[in-house]
Amino acid sequence: MIYTTGQPITLPGSSYFTNTLPDRETTEFEIYPAEINNFRLPPYARLDISLTYEKHFRSWSIFPYVQIFNVGNRKNVWFLDYELHNFVQRTDVKTMFPILPTIGVNFNF
Numbered sequence: 001m002i003y004t005t006g007q008p009i010t011l012p013g014s015s016y017f018t019n020t021l022p023d024r025e026t027t028e029f030e031i032y033p034a035e036i037n038n039f040r041l042p043p044y045a046r047l048d049i050s051l052t053y054e055k056h057f058r059s060w061s062i063f064p065y066v067q068i069f070n071v072g073n074r075k076n077v078w079f080l081d082y083e084l085h086n087f088v089q090r091t092d093v094k095t096m097f098p099i100l101p102t103i104g105v106n107f108n109f
Contacts, residue, residue, distance in 0.1 A: 002048075006041035010034065012082060015089055029084045041080075047071045063106040073099040 013034030017027040052065040070076075081092040 001046075003043065003045045006043050006077070008037035008040050009080065010036050011039050012089070015084070031082055031089075041077045044076045045072075045074055046076065059109065061108040063108070065104055065106070067102045067104075069100040069102070070096075070098060 010033045012031040014032045016030055018030050019027045048069045050067040052063055055062045075095040078094045078096045083090050
């Protein structure tokens, strides 16, 4: 089980358009940050389970396993993405991986 407070991030304080060359027809949307690390993302929580079988032979061993990451399928926030649509700034929340089952085998010689 993993539980941590949300990581600190810097939110945008304002936004503006730039045009670096006088003859350039396109402008770029820029974001100016607010106070640094003044906001926290939601808390991060994840439960993982693992089952491993050990089989020993004379000079080597085999360890097949099954793991399930994020058993509760919690949508932990990874980061926020800012985009401009029709002069309106939108925030898109990007989450980490959902429930993730894995299998594998380890060998020791």
